[in-house]
Amino acid sequence: VSLIALWGWGGAALQLGLLGLLGLGLWRWQTYVWGMPSGLIQRPTWRSLFYGPWSLVTGAMALALLNTLTLLLAGRPWGVTWGFTLWSAKLATLLGWNPTSSEFWSQESILEVLQASVFADVTSVMNFGIVLGAALAAAIAGQLTVRQPPSRRAVLAALIGGLLMGYGAWLAFGCNVGAYFSGIASTSLHGWVWIAFALLGTILGVRLRSLFQLAN
The missing domain is CATH 1.10.287 (Helix Hairpins)
Structure with missing residues (x-):
């Protein structure tokens, strides 16, 4: 159910208002219980961008920007789980499973995705990028160790x-x-x-x- 589809831009305004109230409430609760939070707003430097830590505001802005780019390039919001589902189905197919036995996987559009290369799937490629990017960031920060x-x-x-x-x-x-x-x-x-x-x-x-x- 889309709030915009129901109430137009009023639905978007309602959600922004709810997010604002929620953020204000959490801020006041955090301040009351733990004191003034640190690291919320902090001017980023080249060192902090590569080695961390990022402030909450910087992280939120980066997530918003990347999700917007994902929406523009992929035509849909950011997702992760579908990639794992596709990989599992491909593995099951290699082990002898017949996808046409499933009502979901037997759909023509879904079956085409299953039969195509995993690198043709946007979500899968993004998942690969997340794993490699996280490993690279940890290596740069000197945190890539086996624990x-x-x-x-x-x-x-x-x-x-x-x-x-x-x-x-x-x-x-x-x-x-x-x-x-x-x-x-x-x-x-x-x-x-x-x-x-x-x-x-x-x-x-x-x-x-x-x-x-x-x-x-």
């Missing part, structure tokens, strides 16, 4: 959490990028619904961390 997992319980928790997040992202037609960030950026109501349930899941996940002897 030993804290414990087997931590590895188990990561595996369970990853599977649940992946399955949930598929059910929600996107993760925190495609469903939440890009959803709200395109004034879609489902972005607000997504974050409401994501916060509930986060509260539950934090409470379950003690089962794996993980500190909060």
Whole structure:
């Protein structure tokens, strides 16, 4: 459901107002509980751009700019989960799975994407770029190191959490990028619904961390 489709630019104004109120409320809560937040507004330097950390405002502006470029170049907002779904389907096909047995994958347009090169898919190429870019940024900052997992319980928790997040992202037609960030950026109501349930899941996940002897 698009707020702009429902109420025109009034829907966009309503969302901007809600975001402003939410930001103001979080700012006041942060200030009350933890004191004045640091690093919110900070003039970027060449060193901070390459080695970090970035201020929250700089990061937000970069995300907004990149999402706008994605919309202009790809014709749709930024997404991540579809790439993983496509890779899994391609792997299953190599193992003998017949995509025509699935109502979703047997659609002509979807089947064409499945049969094409993975480098012809915009989301997949962007995912590759994110991984390589993150590795490059970590290497430049001197943070690209192999770290030993804290414990087997931590590895188990990561595996369970990853599977649940992946399955949930598929059910929600996107993760925190495609469903939440890009959803709200395109004034879609489902972005607000997504974050409401994501916060509930986060509260539950934090409470379950003690089962794996993980500190909060």
